[in-house]
Amino acid sequence: MNQKRYFILLALLAALVLSFGCGKQTVDTPRDPHAQLSEEERARLAEEQRRQEMERQALEERRLQEERLARERDRVSDEQLLEEVIDVILATRIHFAFDSYELNQEARSELQKIAENLKKFDTLRLVIEGHCDERGTAEYNLALGERRARAAYEFLILLGVPSQRLQIISYGEERPLDPRSNESAWAQNRRAEFKILQ
Amino acid sequence: MLIKKILPKQLTFLIVLSVLLLMSNSSLLAQESLKIDIFGPGQDQINIFIAPALPLGHDVFQDNEHPERIRNLLRQNLRLLPFLRDTRDAEILGGPEVAGVRGADIDFRKFNLSRVDMLITIGVDQQAGLPGSVELRAFEVFGQRMVLGKAYTVHEPDQIHLMVRRFCAELMDYLTGHGGFFQAKIAFERKHDDIKEIWTVTPLGHDLRRITSLNAIALSPEWSPDSEKIAFTLLKDNRNSLGVWTRSTDEVSVYNLPGNTVISPAFAPDGRLSVSIDPMGRPDIYWLDRDFRMDKAIMEHWAIDVSPSFDRSGNKMAFASGRLGNPHIFVINLATNQVQRVTYDGRYNTNPTISPDGRYVAFTRQTPDGHRIFLTDLETGRERQLSFGPGNDEDPSFAPDGYFIAFSSNRDGRYRLYLTTRNGDSPIIIPTGDGHATAPAWGREPEF
Numbered sequence: 189m190n191q192k193r194y195f196i197l198l199a200l201l202a203a204l205v206l207s208f209g210c211g212k213q214t215v216d217t218p219r220d221p222h223a224q225l226s227e228e229e230r231a232r233l234a235e236e237q238r239r240q241e242m243e244r245q246a247l248e249e250r251r252l253q254e255e256r257l258a259r260e261r262d263r264v265s266d267e268q269l270l271e272e273v274i275d276v277i278l279a280t281r282i283h284f285a286f287d288s289y290e291l292n293q294e295a296r297s298e299l300q301k302i303a304e305n306l307k308k309f310d311t312l313r314l315v316i317e318g319h320c321d322e323r324g325t326a327e328y329n330l331a332l333g334e335r336r337a338r339a340a341y342e343f344l345i346l347l348g349v350p351s352q353r354l355q356i357i358s359y360g361e362e363r364p365l366d367p368r369s370n371e372s373a374w375a376q377n378r379r380a381e382f383k384i385l386q
Numbered sequence: 387m388l389i390k391k392i393l394p395k396q397l398t399f400l401i402v403l404s405v406l407l408l409m410s411n412s413s414l415l416a417q418e419s420l421k422i423d424i425f426g427p428g429q430d431q432i433n434i435f436i437a438p439a440l441p442l443g444h445d446v447f448q449d450n451e452h453p454e455r456i457r458n459l460l461r462q463n464l465r466l467l468p469f470l471r472d473t474r475d476a477e478i479l480g481g482p483e484v485a486g487v488r489g490a491d492i493d494f495r496k497f498n499l500s501r502v503d504m505l506i507t508i509g510v511d512q513q514a515g516l517p518g519s520v521e522l523r524a525f526e527v528f529g530q531r532m533v534l535g536k537a538y539t540v541h542e543p544d545q546i547h548l549m550v551r552r553f554c555a556e557l558m559d560y561l562t563g564h565g566g567f568f569q570a571k572i573a574f575e576r577k578h579d580d581i582k583e584i585w586t587v588t589p590l591g592h593d594l595r596r597i598t599s600l601n602a603i604a605l606s607p608e609w610s611p612d613s614e615k616i617a618f619t620l621l622k623d624n625r626n627s628l629g630v631w632t633r634s635t636d637e638v639s640v641y642n643l644p645g646n647t648v649i650s651p652a653f654a655p656d657g658r659l660s661v662s663i664d665p666m667g668r669p670d671i672y673w674l675d676r677d678f679r680m681d682k683a684i685m686e687h688w689a690i691d692v693s694p695s696f697d698r699s700g701n702k703m704a705f706a707s708g709r710l711g712n713p714h715i716f717v718i719n720l721a722t723n724q725v726q727r728v729t730y731d732g733r734y735n736t737n738p739t740i741s742p743d744g745r746y747v748a749f750t751r752q753t754p755d756g757h758r759i760f761l762t763d764l765e766t767g768r769e770r771q772l773s774f775g776p777g778n779d780e781d782p783s784f785a786p787d788g789y790f791i792a793f794s795s796n797r798d799g800r801y802r803l804y805l806t807t808r809n810g811d812s813p814i815i816i817p818t819g820d821g822h823a824t825a826p827a828w829g830r831e832p833e834f
Contacts, residue, residue: 287712287734315624325736325750325757325780326825327606327650328706328713330619330626331662331669331690334647338667356646357624362603363580385624 270312273305274384277314282340282380287324289335291343295380299340302382303347313385316340318358319365321374326360333358340380355385432561435473435502436460437484442511442521452517452543453510459550460506460522463568463590467558468811473502487523494530502527517543522553524560534560547592552834564787569834572792573597573607573616574803577822584618584631586829589790589805591817597631598638604629609829610653616829617651617659628661628678633832641678650693655700660684662692671705685718693737695784697744704728704738704747715749717764728762731769735760737781741788746808748772748782748791759793761808772810781825784808792816792826 225233280302282295291299306312318337320329337356345351366373439453447453464470475482478500485491487509497505505525512518517540524534534556538549551568559565567589576585576596584598584607598604602622609616613633620629620640626648628641645664652660659674669690673681685691689709696703704717715728715738729735734752741747748761759773759782773779777797784791791808794801801822804813816826 323752324713324734327662327693328690328708328736330605330647330649331692331708334664334669335690337646338664355624357621357626358647359603359621360605362582362605362621383624 270309273309273312277302277305277312277382277384280382282336283375284336284378284380286321286374286378287332289318289332289339291339295340296343299343300347303344303349306344306349306353313353313355315355315357315383315385316344317363317381317383318356318360319363319377319379319381320361321377322361322364322369323374324361326362330358330360333360336378336380431469431471432503433473433501434464434470434504434506435478435482435497435500436464436506437487437508438482439508439510440484440487442487442509442519443513444511447510448512449516452540452546453508455543455546456508456510456517456520456550459547460508460554463550463554464557466567466589466805466814468807468809469561470504473500478502487521489523489525489530489532492525492530494525494527497527504533514539515541517546520549524557547590548834551588551590551592555834562789564789566787566830567785567790569830570785571609571613571829571831572803572816573609573827573829574794574818574823575605575607575825576818577801577824578820584616584629585818585823586616587803587816587818589792589816594817594819597636598629600629600638606650606825607827608651608653609827610659611655611657613829613832615653616827617653617661619648619651628674630678639678643674643678644680652694652696654696654703655698660694660696660703662694671703684720695738695740695747697740698742699744702740702744704740704749706736706738706749715747715762717747726764728764729760729769739782739784739791741784741808742786743788746784746788748784748808750780750782759791759806761810770810772806772808773804773813779804783826783828785828786830792828794824794826796822 280298282298316337318333320333324332334356337358341354341356344354364377366376436457439457441447461472465472478496480496484507485493487507505527507523509521510518519537519539521537523532525531526533536553536556540546540549555565555568558567570589571586572589573584573586575582581601582603582605583596583600584604585594585596587594597616600620600622602620605619607616607618616631618629620627626646628643628648628651629638630641631638643663647662647664647669649662649669654660659678660671661674662669662671663680664670665680668688669692670683670687671685671691671694672683675681684703685705687707687709689707691705691707693706694703701719701721702717703720704715706713707716712733713736715735717726717728717740728747729749732751735749737750739748745764746761747764748759750757751760756775757778757780758771758775759779760769761772762769772791773793775797777795779793779795782791782793789807791806793804793806795804801824803816803818803823803826805816806813
């Protein structure tokens with residue numbers, strides 16, 4: 189009896205082992221589904237894949253295009269900004285008292301704006317021109333014009349503008365803004381002004 | 387051709403044939419009454435009369451234009467000398483004519499009665515062609531004797547003014563001991579629109595010539611002692627540079643110097659050039675070497691130092707400095723480095739020019755009525771005003787004779803050049819053509 193039961197158990201065990209082996213085989217069978225796909229189905233799938241790929245490429249194109257446009261927009265606005273900054277710098281004039289090269293409060297704040305703009309656009313280089321009114325004599329005024337330009341130059345350097353980006357020239361009384369001989373013309377002509385160095 | 391190269395151009399055409407020295411030794415001693423001390427405190431004035439030209443050799447002139455021109459030019463030239471008074475034809479009792487150009491032919495009594503001190507006669511021989519051979523004689527009327535006689539051959543009408551200048555130089559030299567004035571060439575700035583170029587002209591306005599064509603701003607011309615070069619400030623291409631024109635090549639060289647400024651170049655008598663530059667960040671006065679590169683400093687100070695001017699010895703240099711808060715004039719003794727303050731009045735004194743003998747400094751002072759020329763005697767410290775406007779009188783420059791002073795003034799609305807003397811004689815205009823003329827500087831014509 190015991191022997192019989194042992195055999196039955198062995199047989200069941202063998203059947204179990206065999207049943208596991210058969211199960212594995214049935215799982216392996218659908219490993220290549222295409223093998224069972226029709227020709228038509230395969231073409232449809234390939235078409236589908238191609239379409240997806242094209243959509244992906246189009247999307248990528250659109251993204252790149254948008255990036256390009258964004259960059260262009262940035263560049264144009266930078267250029268516009270630079271032009272505006274240059275216009276502001278060219279229009280800036282610092283005025284002085286007679287026979288003086290002292291920077292007043294207004295002059296200092298104008299120079300501060302110039303320094304900020306120079307920091308924003310690090311390709312900008314400036315010539316600082318020193319000018320005088322017609323009173324006083326030409327040679328002394330040439331020296332006074334240098335002092336005025338230098339006062340502006342040194343203040344810009346104090347504000348962190350590298351000296352290599354600045355140049356000085358004195359015109360003395362040779363380039364008046366207003367050629368008349370009166371107080372308001374003289375006040376206009378005693379100035380430092382700025383030109384862009386190419 | 388060799389002669390042309392060696393001799394100045396004019397000399398190949400204009401030949402002084404002979405010097406007619408007909409003075410006797412005794413008359414030389416008697417001449418002293420006609421000598422003028424132009425440097426004296428109060429100068430005398432000599433009445434001079436230039437007789438109408440007479441033909442030599444022929445009874446009449448083939449052409450009266452050139453003889454007339456000689457007479458007019460003589461009058462114009464001699465009018466520049468404040469110690470000569472030109473006597474008008476109408477002032478001569480019995481008429482202005484002379485019977486001949488030699489002393490023996492002249493009725494000196496009528497000129498003596500007309501208070502003429504010196505009579506000049508002009509004889510022209512047109513046989514050799516126009517304008518002809520010219521004899522010019524100067525007579526001392528009271529002593530009835532010739533003090534100067536010269537004969538010239540003039541081949542071209544253009545040479546007439548040079549001949550007249552040479553005669554006037556001889557005459558001034560005879561009267562004062564200094565004839566260089568008529569040999570002078572004045573360099574100056576002339577402005578057109580925004581451009582200033584350097585020009586030269588004689589004190590009478592002859593030989594007006596532009597010597598730079600830089601299409602820029604050229605300032606503060608200054609002659610070298612040998613008159614071979616003119617140095618000037620050049621403002622071009624966003625910088626101050628030194629420009630140097632050379633007579634022999636008629637070319638301009640440009641030199642860049644350390645710093646940002648090149649102001650008021652001035653030659654010392656030894657030919658060295660000084661200039662105000664700012665290598666230390668402030669305008670100071672430096673010597674340049676022979677190649678126009680920066681050499682050692684003459685005057686270093688935190689304040690502005692510009693406009694050097696040297697006396698004939700080279701020992702004294704006048705300059706303008708802002709060291710006292712306002713520009714004032716100083717003189718440094720270069721041997722001892724002692725600095726003497728020259729101006730005490732006014733708040734704006736600039737543009738000094740020191741006399742060749744080192745005794746006087748003329749300068750520009752700002753007054754409530756505009757700039758005026760003043761003169762200080764360095765020995766006594768005494769000061770006097772030389773010019774009285776209106777407008778602005780600026781840029782005084784002592785002539786090498788120490789007598790004349792050129793300056794610029796806009797008294798008639800436009801800047802022009804004027805001549806005065808260190809005695810403050812009435813300013814005489816120097817014709818310079820169109821445009822504003824400023825910054826006169828004295829040189830001379832080597833080929834004169």
